[in-house]
Amino acid sequence: MNTAPLLVELFVEELPPKALQKLGDAFAGVLREQLVAQGLAAPDAPLTAYASPRRLAAHIGAVLAQAPDKAQSQKLMPVAVGLAADGQATPALLKKLAALGADAGAVAGLKRVHDGKAELLYYESIAQGATLAQGLQKALDEAIRLLPIPKVMRYQLEDGWSSVNFVRPAHGLVALHGSRVVPVTALGLTAGNATQGHRFEAAVQPVVIRDADGYAAQLRAEGAVIAGFGERRAEIARQLQAAAEKIGGGVRPIDDAALLDEVTALVERPNVLVCEFEKEFLAVPQECLILTMKANQKYFPLLDADGKLTHQFLIVSNITPQDAGAVIQGNERVVRPRLADAKFFFDQDRKKTLASRVPQLAKVVYHNQLGTQGERVERVRAIAQAIGAQLFAALAERHAIDGTQDAEVAQDYLMTCVDNAALLAKTDLVTDMVGEFPELQGIMGGYYAVNDGLPDDVAQAIEDHYKPRFAGDSLPRQNVGLVVALADKLETLVGMFGIGNLPTGDRDPFALRRHALGVIRMLAERDLPLSLPALLAAAVPAFGGKIEDASAQLQDFLYERLAGSLREQGYSAQEVDAVLALRPQRLGLVGRQLEAVRAFARLPEAPALAAANKRVTNILKKADAVDAHVNAGLLQEQAEQDLYAALQRFVPEANAQFDAGDYTASLQTLAVLRAPVDAFFDDVMVNAEQLDLRLNRHGLLKSLHEAMNRVADLSRLAV
Numbered sequence: 001m002n003t004a005p006l007l008v009e010l011f012v013e014e015l016p017p018k019a020l021q022k023l024g025d026a027f028a029g030v031l032r033e034q035l036v037a038q039g040l041a042a043p044d045a046p047l048t049a050y051a052s053p054r055r056l057a058a059h060i061g062a063v064l065a066q067a068p069d070k071a072q073s074q075k076l077m078p079v080a081v082g083l084a085a086d087g088q089a090t091p092a093l094l095k096k097l098a099a100l101g102a103d104a105g106a107v108a109g110l111k112r113v114h115d116g117k118a119e120l121l122y123y124e125s126i127a128q129g130a131t132l133a134q135g136l137q138k139a140l141d142e143a144i145r146l147l148p149i150p151k152v153m154r155y156q157l158e159d160g161w162s163s164v165n166f167v168r169p170a171h172g173l174v175a176l177h178g179s180r181v182v183p184v185t186a187l188g189l190t191a192g193n194a195t196q197g198h199r200f201e202a203a204v205q206p207v208v209i210r211d212a213d214g215y216a217a218q219l220r221a222e223g224a225v226i227a228g229f230g231e232r233r234a235e236i237a238r239q240l241q242a243a244a245e246k247i248g249g250g251v252r253p254i255d256d257a258a259l260l261d262e263v264t265a266l267v268e269r270p271n272v273l274v275c276e277f278e279k280e281f282l283a284v285p286q287e288c289l290i291l292t293m294k295a296n297q298k299y300f301p302l303l304d305a306d307g308k309l310t311h312q313f314l315i316v317s318n319i320t321p322q323d324a325g326a327v328i329q330g331n332e333r334v335v336r337p338r339l340a341d342a343k344f345f346f347d348q349d350r351k352k353t354l355a356s357r358v359p360q361l362a363k364v365v366y367h368n369q370l371g372t373q374g375e376r377v378e379r380v381r382a383i384a385q386a387i388g389a390q391l392f393a394a395l396a397e398r399h400a401i402d403g404t405q406d407a408e409v410a411q412d413y414l415m416t417c418v419d420n421a422a423l424l425a426k427t428d429l430v431t432d433m434v435g436e437f438p439e440l441q442g443i444m445g446g447y448y449a450v451n452d453g454l455p456d457d458v459a460q461a462i463e464d465h466y467k468p469r470f471a472g473d474s475l476p477r478q479n480v481g482l483v484v485a486l487a488d489k490l491e492t493l494v495g496m497f498g499i500g501n502l503p504t505g506d507r508d509p510f511a512l513r514r515h516a517l518g519v520i521r522m523l524a525e526r527d528l529p530l531s532l533p534a535l536l537a538a539a540v541p542a543f544g545g546k547i548e549d550a551s552a553q554l555q556d557f558l559y560e561r562l563a564g565s566l567r568e569q570g571y572s573a574q575e576v577d578a579v580l581a582l583r584p585q586r587l588g589l590v591g592r593q594l595e596a597v598r599a600f601a602r603l604p605e606a607p608a609l610a611a612a613n614k615r616v617t618n619i620l621k622k623a624d625a626v627d628a629h630v631n632a633g634l635l636q637e638q639a640e641q642d643l644y645a646a647l648q649r650f651v652p653e654a655n656a657q658f659d660a661g662d663y664t665a666s667l668q669t670l671a672v673l674r675a676p677v678d679a680f681f682d683d684v685m686v687n688a689e690q691l692d693l694r695l696n697r698h699g700l701l702k703s704l705h706e707a708m709n710r711v712a713d714l715s716r717l718a719v
Helices: 017-037 091-099 104-109 132-145 212-223 229-247 257-264 279-283 286-297 325-349 354-363 373-397 407-424 432-436 443-451 456-464 479-498 512-525 532-543 551-568 573-580 587-601 606-622 638-659 663-683 691-708
Strands: 003-012 047-052 055-064 070-078 111-114 119-127 153-156 163-166 170-177 271-276 300-303 309-317 365-367
Touching: 003 017, 003 132, 003 212, 017 047, 017 055, 017 132, 017 229, 017 257, 047 212, 047 229, 055 212, 070 091, 091 104, 132 170, 170 212, 229 257, 229 271, 229 300, 229 309, 271 325, 279 286, 279 309, 279 325, 286 300, 286 309, 286 325, 286 443, 309 325, 325 432, 325 443, 354 373, 354 407, 354 443, 365 373, 373 407, 373 479, 373 532, 407 456, 407 479, 443 456, 456 479, 479 512, 479 532, 479 551, 512 551, 512 587, 532 551, 551 573, 551 587, 573 587, 587 663, 606 663, 606 691, 638 663, 638 691, 663 691
Parallel strands: none
Antiparallel strands: 003 055, 003 170, 047 055, 070 119, 111 119, 153 163, 271 309, 300 309
């Protein structure tokens, strides 16, 4: 077959940088998908997507000049409708054939097929394969239509009359099959073989592409453009590292994948340069300086070996002049006012204490149904007090509070820190720095708390109470921060669920899923001795009459989030379902329960015991209220006597192991029940006609069920 590589490029004005990679992948992906659907390319045809600030392109290997012809069979109508009694075609059949491009001469060749109800007429023909020009036109139209454009522009074409909608005005279209131009059109453009290189550094302009395979190399050599997003990104990362190593002293560029992606989408041929600013700015918290350099200027701050900000930074230029001095000076001149603004905000903010800012929160609306940030702070304080009382009392019992202090004094100190942190946690929202950089909320509150002379426990809690901010983020560093972070997230969850403001499939404006995972992570990873239902119950009263109590619905939501998180960690759906079916209140124990279930499932006795548990569950569901009481005098059959004896012997040992937290040993101890359980179901009529025998056997099964299902609902493991 006549195959050759295919290249398609759309040359446009500067594309939105944060969407560039997604646009490039989508453009190339749909093109190949459409060509495959038309038989012009194989499903595994090599695909390379290109995306630079001013172009989207795709290279597809082994594309046919024309798709192979394809046999097709089209159902027409029942024989009784299409043919008269004498076998001649009816007008209905002739009309149908005409619509398919055939005439009466095709009647004799029609195929008859019986579908079980009636005999049908089929017209069999050969469909000519699409030419590449036809197929690529369709594919290109579809790729443009399906492009995930963040915001569409409407612009006028050169004729002065027509207009089109696209992400940015398009100025060129290349379509090459090997070295041959494919005559397609798009966005008012006709395909050719010429594109534009770098605005200032291209060796020739335009760049005439000789063949599809040489596109990237020719564009780089003659056009001074690295067309591939991934190749350009790797080159920037290489240059950043090389520049840092040249400076020496263990400095390294900040690790920020999102910033690297954005800068990759801004330059066509990267050139990394070293700049610096005055050291006096280092007196400002480094988070402020780093953020202003990254967010406003797209610079890469340099950190020393200890992770501290240095006065040097890296820029990624789109030009490579012989003397880079002017470029360096220009960027240093641009960043200086930004850093000066940050220093001014920091100096001004420190003139007022956080405590003096608390009244301002009463003027900041949080939610029209839930009031102001001031009201919210009071709710967080109340919830934090309730959580702190539960946590610190439990920790005192564990002797986890510093033994050098009187336990009561220690608890009083921690509770005071909790209240102060909860009161002041939101005050940095009304500072100049956070007003300019909302991403610094909490972080600046921690700095200002230190400036106010507050204890480290309070300052750290203020900084940490938003944690975890994202997947993989660290948790609050100490218990005061954990309490305030839990209170803050629970206030949001309970409040939003209480007014019916729930997340939908694609909308979660208050980040309730993230808050839920934050609560789960803190309870589980820090193994906090707190009950999830008790926490929700403690949060509801803080709202007074503003909300409905949606604790049950919220609890379901939290367990759903937990289940999803556990499956992502590698636990099977069966294992997760078995453990969470019991609605464990202490999330810190869930991991041990899952490991115990996994170990149990590997035992040879596990399948039979899981099946027996499922059978017991079904029996007890159909019975009236059953308690776990057994009258030994009513045990008539040997099998029920043996089962009762086994329960008496092994359940106390399993319970002791369970109470000691050794869930794996507890389940393995109970695995010996397989034989007596199997014998019981083989030899004993559970639903005996005699009432006292039936109730006693139900009680025996209830005892078995309670003993076996303390760690997890083992019936969920049954196949």
